Amino acid sequence: MSGVEGYMYPNEITLNWSVLIVLYPYxxxxxxxxxxxxxxxxxxxxxAVAPTxxxxxxxxxxxxxxxxxxxxxxxxxxxxxxxxYFTPHSTSAMAMFGFVYxxxxxxxxxxxxxxxxxxxxxxxxxxxxxxxxxxxxAMTLGSDNLSPRSLAIDHKVGWIVTxxxxxxxxxxxxxxxxxxxxxxxxxxxxxxxxxVVFLFSAMVSGIAAVLLIYMGISKLRKTSIDxxxxxTIAMYLFYIFILDFSLEMLDLVHRVYEADESFRTLxxxxxxxxxxxQIVLQxxxxxxxxIFLLAIVQVKKLxxxxxxxxxxxxGCLVQIGVxxxxxxxxxxxxLFSKSFLGYTTYKVSLVTKEGLLxxxxxxxxxxxxxxxxxxxxxxxxxxxxASIPAATAAN
Amino acid sequence: xxxxxxxxxxxxxxxxxxxxFAVFLVIRHFVVPKTFGQYGHYRGAAIAEIAARPMHxxxxxxxxxxxxxxxxxxxxxxxxxxxxxxxxxPLANHxxxxxxxxxxxxTTVLCIRCHxxxxxxxxxxxxxxxxxxxxxVPCETCHQPHNGL
Amino acid sequence: xxxxxxxxxxxxxxxxxEDSPNYTKTDHWWSMLIDIPKCIGxxxxxxxCAAENDVPDGHFRTWVERxxxxxYHLANPEVISPDGGKEGFPAVPKSxxxxxxxxxxxxxxxxxxxxxxxxxxxxxxxxxQVCPVGATFVTPDGVxxxxxxxxxxxAYCVQACPYGCRYxxxxxxxADKCTLCYHxxxxxxxxxxxxxxxxxxxxxxxxxxxxxxxxxxxxxxxxQVLKPQMATGAKVFYNELDGSVR
Numbered sequence: 001m002s003g004v005e006g007y008m009y010p011n012e013i014t015l016n017w018s019v020l021i022v023l024y025p026y027x028x029x030x031x032x033x034x035x036x037x038x039x040x041x042x043x044x045x046x047x048a049v050a051p052t053x054x055x056x057x058x059x060x061x062x063x064x065x066x067x068x069x070x071x072x073x074x075x076x077x078x079x080x081x082x083x084x085y086f087t088p089h090s091t092s093a094m095a096m097f098g099f100v101y102x103x104x105x106x107x108x109x110x111x112x113x114x115x116x117x118x119x120x121x122x123x124x125x126x127x128x129x130x131x132x133x134x135x136x137x138a139m140t141l142g143s144d145n146l147s148p149r150s151l152a153i154d155h156k157v158g159w160i161v162t163x164x165x166x167x168x169x170x171x172x173x174x175x176x177x178x179x180x181x182x183x184x185x186x187x188x189x190x191x192x193x194x195x196v197v198f199l200f201s202a203m204v205s206g207i208a209a210v211l212l213i214y215m216g217i218s219k220l221r222k223t224s225i226d227x228x229x230x231x232t233i234a235m236y237l238f239y240i241f242i243l244d245f246s247l248e249m250l251d252l253v254h255r256v257y258e259a260d261e262s263f264r265t266l267x268x269x270x271x272x273x274x275x276x277x278q279i280v281l282q283x284x285x286x287x288x289x290x291i292f293l294l295a296i297v298q299v300k301k302l303x304x305x306x307x308x309x310x311x312x313x314x315g316c317l318v319q320i321g322v323x324x325x326x327x328x329x330x331x332x333x334x335l336f337s338k339s340f341l342g343y344t345t346y347k348v349s350l351v352t353k354e355g356l357l358x359x360x361x362x363x364x365x366x367x368x369x370x371x372x373x374x375x376x377x378x379x380x381x382x383x384x385x386a387s388i389p390a391a392t393a394a395n
Numbered sequence: 396x397x398x399x400x401x402x403x404x405x406x407x408x409x410x411x412x413x414x415x416f417a418v419f420l421v422i423r424h425f426v427v428p429k430t431f432g433q434y435g436h437y438r439g440a441a442i443a444e445i446a447a448r449p450m451h452x453x454x455x456x457x458x459x460x461x462x463x464x465x466x467x468x469x470x471x472x473x474x475x476x477x478x479x480x481x482x483x484x485p486l487a488n489h490x491x492x493x494x495x496x497x498x499x500x501x502t503t504v505l506c507i508r509c510h511x512x513x514x515x516x517x518x519x520x521x522x523x524x525x526x527x528x529x530x531x532v533p534c535e536t537c538h539q540p541h542n543g544l
Numbered sequence: 545x546x547x548x549x550x551x552x553x554x555x556x557x558x559x560x561x562e563d564s565p566n567y568t569k570t571d572h573w574w575s576m577l578i579d580i581p582k583c584i585g586x587x588x589x590x591x592x593c594a595a596e597n598d599v600p601d602g603h604f605r606t607w608v609e610r611x612x613x614x615x616y617h618l619a620n621p622e623v624i625s626p627d628g629g630k631e632g633f634p635a636v637p638k639s640x641x642x643x644x645x646x647x648x649x650x651x652x653x654x655x656x657x658x659x660x661x662x663x664x665x666x667x668x669x670x671x672x673q674v675c676p677v678g679a680t681f682v683t684p685d686g687v688x689x690x691x692x693x694x695x696x697x698x699a700y701c702v703q704a705c706p707y708g709c710r711y712x713x714x715x716x717x718x719a720d721k722c723t724l725c726y727h728x729x730x731x732x733x734x735x736x737x738x739x740x741x742x743x744x745x746x747x748x749x750x751x752x753x754x755x756x757x758x759x760x761x762x763x764x765x766x767x768q769v770l771k772p773q774m775a776t777g778a779k780v781f782y783n784e785l786d787g788s789v790r
Binding site: 428442447485514 | 567569581582583584585586587588592595596610612631632633635636637638656657658678679680681682683684689691693694723726727728730731733734736739740741742743744
């Protein structure tokens with residue numbers, strides 16, 4: 001059999017979960033991470049990062065809207081997916097997806113964005129014409145009440161929504177880690193640490209993504225970057241990254257020390273088929289280099305231009321590293337045989353439904369949606385400065 | 396009263412959820428298959444559907460209804476416990492309509508599959524080296540396939 | 545070797561084809577016995593299953609593995625399964641005039657045996673646990689089946705099976721696997737693989753039938769299941785399964 005080394009059970013030779021299943025946790029990870037950054041403002045009162053508050057929420061929404069697409073493209077019968085809503089199997093973590101997704105989309109993200117933007121929406125509904133005006137009027141739900149009391153109520157309710165949103169974001173992304181971590185059949189995936197590692201790397205990727213998008217949009221709009229803001233974001237990114245790296249190393253050290261029956265085959269796989277994606281991309285380029293760069297910024301006083309370059313480079317390397325981590329988990333888990341006697345190869349197709357081209361399209365699509373959302377609900381006021389949340393303006 | 400005035404928009408948002416949930420329940424009532432949950436968390440009718448799939452092997456009992464003479468001959472020899480279709484292949488179509496003739500077996504190929512010599516096979520199983528033993532002559536030249544003599 | 549097969553045969557002979565309406569699911573608890581010392585690796589079972597169930601090429605509802613264990617290191621068996629064992633296995637040359645079962649070349653030395661594998665129809669099946677919609681299930685008579693009109697094709701069950709017995713059907717795009725020939729056993733016939741096996745290696749067992757002679761066999765022989773540490777409640781029993789089998 002081509003691409004097979006050693007012995008694989010005959011049905012294991014072709015992989016069932018493709019690059020799209022790698023993309024899905026990467027995308028929901030960005031959602032969770034961006035939301036956590038936004039919650040820093042609302043719940044933890046980190047005022048410094050307020051300029052990115054609205055942008056983080058819109059980023060989360062853009063990626064969340066795209067998240068079901070890789071799953072639908074992967075399913076053999078996507079039109080049957082409503083069955084997960086009508087007859088969810090309570091023992092299956094995957095059955096939770098539909099409900100957690102809907103909850104997070106409507107009761108957390110859309111609700112919070114709506115509450116924060118409501119005064120803007122009402123103003124825009126009164127001043128805009130055409131189909132856009134009609135859209136704004138629909139979004140007001142027929143209410144134009146902008147009295148101080150109603151705005152105060154919005155602020156309080158929004159606070160509760162964000163508070164509920166934090167564990168919701170954890171569940172939205174953590175359950176994906178649980179889908180892998182709960183399978184006793186696959187020793188590469190089976191670990192109670194899996195949901196936790198997924199979550200922390202999600203936070204790292206999401207925060208870095210908002211950092212990159214904020215800096216990118218500011219450059220495009222030729223507005224100045226709020227340095228205290230990005231410096232604070234980079235600080236949080238650094239500390240969460242340390243936590244994430246520690247957890248991943250804990251998993252690794254534990255495996256090496258315990259050396260159970262699966263260790264030899266997994267170790268061989270990491271040193272051969274996963275060498276580039278795990279050692280080079282995920283650990284060295286995707287984790288150690290950005291941690292090192294961000295650490296320098298924390299300990300040394302560097303000029304603004306140098307810090308900006310470091311943030312951009314680190315942000316990009318982080319994306320590569322976190323994507324590589326998802327790749328190593330999903331693809332790596334299918335490259336070795338459950339007989340522990342062999343390995344297969346993943347032949348990525350290019351232009352099929354689950355191919356590389358589709359993966360690239362699905363990665364770019366959220367940015368296109370974000371562009372549309374930014375046009376519809378500008379995260380900055382007319383002076384061109386990033387809007388701070390209505391609540392802090394009212395304080 | 397002023398609460399509902401100042402929080403009215405929130406109630407409207409909540410109503411959206413209530414309406415959506417109600418619509419969901421109605422759709423669910425019509426879409427979930429009737430036999431779902433009959434025996435467990437699955438569509439009960441699936442069991443009968445799977446049980447009704449067509450067969451390609453008739454089963455030796457069916458062969459013996461017509462070919463009782465061969466069945467008797469088999470009982471006398473070493474192939475007593477080898478079922479008819481193990482060698483003749485799936486023949487449910489022939490059992491249903493005897494005018495359909497089964498394909499003639501090529502003994503030079505068939506018998507070798509089981510009886511070719513290999514150190515991997517259990518030692519007690521009768522094995523021969525096809526070249527040394529018969530030199531390519533069809534097995535049925537000297538052996539009776541049904542009673543294995 | 546032969547008497548045990550004869551006992552099983554008489555049981556199969558005794559069963560008369562019943563119509564499905566007379567079949568009471570709760571009267572049966574299906575299982576299979578695989579007698580390793582009898583398997584000759586002819587591949588009849590793999591071919592029969594493919595013919596009976598229209599199994600697509602390159603995918604297997606059942607397959608046969610050949611193990612070659614050269615020393616006491618049970619952790620290093622050499623395993624092959626060329627096209628699932630469908631056309632049998634390449635011969636291992638015997639030593640000229642040597643004892644039966646021992647081969648000529650040093651690298652061919654050691655013990656060989658064949659292990660037919662299929663879905664184990666687990667009592668606590670992990671595949672049923674993870675299905676998000678209830679498309680795969682355990683019937684009241686102990687057979688794990690897939691409702692292919694309900695399956696989404698998400699492949700979670702394929703990932704969850706420790707034995708590698710499931711696959712996604714390339715045309716139907718749903719999960720597929722051994723059904724223990726449910727359409728045959730509910731009519732008093734045996735499975736296609738058991739029907740085609742010439743040596744009585746594979747025998748269908750009804751664990752709820754007191755007259756099933758395999759019950760005595762299970763109590764008087766050394767039987768194992770695959771991967772017992774997974775606690776799947778696997779119901780396919782192997783007689784004299786070697787410690788090197790994966």
